[in-house]
Amino acid sequence: MFSRIVTSALFAGAAAGLIAAVLQLVFVQPVLLHAELYESGELVHFGAQAATAHPDLPGFEPLRDGLSVLFSMLTYTGFALVAVALMSLAESQGHEVNGRTGILWGIAGFVAVQFAPGLSLAPEVPGVASADLVARQIWWTGTVAAAAVAMWLIAFGRNWAMWGLAAALLLAPHVIGAPEPDGFAGTAPPELASLFAARAFGVGVAAWVLTGCFAGYFWRREGARTA
């Protein structure tokens, strides 16, 4: 059972993480590199003259971008391990798990891990002001945990008490509020910051749907192979 979970998760996480890395390098990285020009002071956008929206950006950097690919694959393998572990429990309770239902798992994973915390701690371009890191990490972890439980209750709950509890778990972290900075000191223009957040969410949806779909597919396939 353990090897079936780990094998399925490795395949699913590595494949989805690789695709996520390519999407990130194409759609998110240019915005990040652009924002870093403001972070370093090479570009400034305050003053009488508008800053150019099309500066020369660094191209592909083998070490930096290679590490991003590696860490993306690792991160999504971590997500997939948790997802497949939960899938195995769901299946043992009689719920069907395959590539098709895996898409729903992927959407739930995106909501729990990226959208729920991102709603109050928006994906950050480099150079923005933010509250104490540890405080944000604690809030992020609590929010993801609460949202993950909520998604499970929405999917497998059987009565309104469970669905009501799910709604409360989704809302509570935002009512409590994420740690906020004392002042604003962001260097990047709002055009870049908003584009970055939107692109991060967009790539996140794609990567998570693929993670869930692959996880369900490989879980089913490994089950057929080892049965």
Added chain:
Amino acid sequence: MTTKTLASANARFLPALFAAVLGLGIITLTGHVQAQALHDAAHDVRHATGFPCH
């Protein structure tokens, strides 16, 4: 609950628990640990995936 059903519940639950802990460990390393080398290597992925980074 008989010993047999308890054993089969454990046989389902423990592997899932171990795999989930392993996954959470990997996520903690790639997403949260602030050791300089890890932070630098994971920097772009952390930003793009919405982890608090700096």
